[in-house]
Amino acid sequence: ETGVTQTPRHLVMGMTNKKSLKCEQHLGHNAMYWYKQSAKKPLELMFVYSLEERVENNSVPSRFSPECPNSSHLFLHLHTLQPEDSALYLCASSQDLGQGNTIYFGEGSWLTVV
């Protein structure tokens, strides 16, 4: 049983839809992450939050909007996505940022944009 829970596990959305991915961690960690995993590229770090403040944003298009209301929850709001955004979106957490901190991943949300 994972300490990081993601919902929904599967999502199909049209390019004009607005949807959100949800992540909850039960590990008491201070840092949370969103990664994108697609077939053609390595795991890409999208956003990093530490103590509910965004500390990293790797040039992600504005159609992806993260929200971290508290240290246990992380959302990824999606709007006007493109078919190339179809991928597995992984949430992760770690005790703190930086080296020596093990990252724990959720099972991912499979997103298909049609």
Next chain:
Amino acid sequence: TQLLEQSPQFLSIQEGENLTVYCNSSSVFSSLQWYRQEPGEGPVLLVTVVTGGEVKKLKRLTFQFGDARKDSSLHITAAQTGDTGLYLCAGVFWAGNMLTFGGGTRLMVKP
């Protein structure tokens, strides 16, 4: 751009065979991790290596960190069907604090 290259990208072997997969970079890592990802799940950490030349063993898996801290290998002895999955290396580059992932090696172990 600091990159990690993993090889091979795909590997299909018979149960009982040995295999080695590699993770290379032109930059120095301060630490390196190996993950395994099974279908429908997120990556799970297998090991972290920190010291150049370090060797760690996890049952039939042997992980080695290069002396120069630019490369790493994962050797599996007598592979089993349960070893099937995507093996990812991820490194923290010197003076950095974020993990960078390689493209992965997709391993299929056939009975």
